[in-house]
Amino acid sequence: MTTSVGSNILTALGAGSIDTASLVTSLVSATRDPKQQVITSKQSLNSARVSALASAVSSLDTFANALTNVLADSSYSAAPLSNNSAIASVSLRSGGTPTGLPAQLVVKSLASARVLASSSASGATSGSPVGTGTLTITTASGSKPITIDGTNNSYAGLAAAINASDAGVTATVVTDANGTRLMFKGQTGVASDFAISVAADDSASVLGGLAWNGTDNSTIASSSDPKNAKIILDGVEHEYATNSIDDAVPYLRIDLNKADENSSVTLSMTQPTGTMKDLLKEYVDAYNTLMKALNTATSLGTDQSNSGVLNGVASVRDMKRQLGQMTSTQLSSTGSYKTLADIGIGTNRDGTLTLDSKLLDKAMAADPEAITKMLNPAVPTPTSPGLSKLMDSVRDSIEKDDGPLKIAQKRYDAETANLTSQLAKLDEQMASYEDQLKSLYSAMSTRLSALKATQSYLTQQMEVWNNSNNN
Structure with a gap:
């Protein structure tokens, strides 16, 4: 059976009062624990900061997106x-x-279009032949010749060829109790009138009777004049x-x-059916929820043990600063009301907002349309962004890739990896230290065993000498 290093030493010493296995564990713990506590404390703080920053960004995105969605609702638009x-x-x-x-x-x-209708052919269908030749449609834009041959020699074929020609005229085939006929319709307006000329292979064919240049005849007539x-x-x-x-x-x-x-x-x-006063109340409430969370995360506390996890983080101070400037930032370049402050939204010492209902009611009574345009313009511009676009621009500025917030997040992510690496390195060092201690005590056990053997030999010799002298 294999015996432990500690039991070898105890046997060699001839005593049972020293537990070297526990001694090794205690020595390793005494060396590891202070270093590990420093690292884990840093990990806890860093993890809290990573989580708090992620929560702040998420809250900011939720706030901005909710504002955009609300203002996009038709009830808040003129x-x-x-x-x-x-x-x-x-x-x-x-x-x-x-x-x-x-x-x-x-x-x-009202504006109207030229409409021509050919005479009805009794018994004919859309597939019946109309004759071959060339039909030309002339408008103010020019003339379009359309060829009718064996591939499209039918009412339907002729209509399809006209519609595909982009001549400014549409053709349809109408079949009713009187038979089948063609209808031609131009675009509305006096300038969109048209004429039809025909070069038919058989002048007696349906195609031959479709020519029209302002005068009705027995084969084609106008039912509507073009007007503006x-x-x-x-x-x-x-x-x-x-x-x-x-x-x-x-x-x-x-x-x-x-x-x-x-x-x-x-x-x-x-005017919007959703009142801007209700919208602004919701905006102030949502803004204050976000700002109070940031205040808690950055609070000084009575000492370091109860201060906010983001206390002293410059990127969060920058976030609060940019949000705080919104009340004084221009939302409209024209009109009596240009900023949130102009209509009763003020900033408290802790960064939260207050809404002066009396001042807002007075402004709404004086010019509700101006306030609607200021808060929610139909087309935002750089000088008249409206509330939603301003919030988006502030959010984009706070979250830009090279901004303080992203830099802080990257720094804390790097710190997470670094602290994890430090713990792994400490584990390796402590394992090596433990092996060194075990090796040391093993060598000590060997030496003590040798000393014990020498002690036994000397004791025996001394007893022999003493016995000899007594005799």
């Missing part, structure tokens, strides 16, 4: 409105906010080639649906 959409409806165009509203609109006439839309906007008459008008009011599309010279339609912008 919308164009027509008080009689049966006559004219309106929609917002991208790029800006309509100006010059409210406005009064009268629709005198005519409107009166705030007393000024306008004329357009289409019924969808994009440039009468900036950033507003007006769709004309019915002419009525005796009715005036009011075009305006509605």
Whole structure:
């Protein structure tokens, strides 16, 4: 049976009062524990900082994203409105906010297109032949010849060839109780009128009867003349080639649906159905939740044992500084109200916000549209970003790759790896130290055994000498 180093030494000494195995363990612990405690304490603080920074970034992202989502809701945006959409409806165009509203609109006439219809061929179908040759459509943009041959010699083939020619005219095949006929429709507006000329191989064919140049005949006739839309906007008459008008009011599309010279339609912008006061209350509450968490993480405490884990971290101070500047940062370049401070949002000594409801109510009563545009412009710009874009820009600045926050996160991540490496190195050192102690005591055991043997020999010799002398 293998005996321990400690038991060898004890046997050699002839005593049982020294436990060298425990002695080795105690010596290793006495050397390891202070060093390990320093490293693990640093690990705990570093882990807490990593977690706290990650939580701060997550809270900032949640706050910014929630604000963006709320302001994107249509209830917080002004919308164009027509008080009689049966006559004219309106929609917002991208790029800006309509100006010059409210406005009064009268629709005198709608834009229309030239429509031609051929005579019906009794018993014919869309697949019936129409004859071969060339049909040419002429508009203000030029002429488009369309060839009809054996591959498309039918009503449907002719219509498909016209539609594929990009001549500015569409063709359809109509089959009803009277038979089958072709209909041709141009684009709306006087300038979009068209004519048809034909060079048919058989003048008596259906194709041969489709020529039209302003005069109806027995084989083709016009059922609608091309006209421009005519409107009166705030007393000024306008004329357009289409019924969808994009440039009468900036950033507003007006769709004309019915002419009525005796009715005036009011075009305006509605105010948001979700009140900006409620939005600002939610903003202040969410902001304060974020700022209080940052204050706790950076608190001085009474001493180091109860101070915040991010106390003294420059990147968090920078985050609080940038957030704190939002109340005084310009949200709009025009109007009476340009900043959050102008409408009653102030900053407390601890960085949290307060909302002066009386000042906000006064501002809302004076110019609600200006406040809506300041907080939530239809098209944010660098000088008029609105609240959501300002929050996004602050968030981007705080979280930029070369900013203090990212640098701190990288530093703490590196410290995590370094402390882990230090612990692993300490384990290696202590294992080596333990082996050294065991080797030392093993050598001591060997030497003590030799000394014990010498002691026994000398004792025996002395007894022999003593006995001899006594005799």
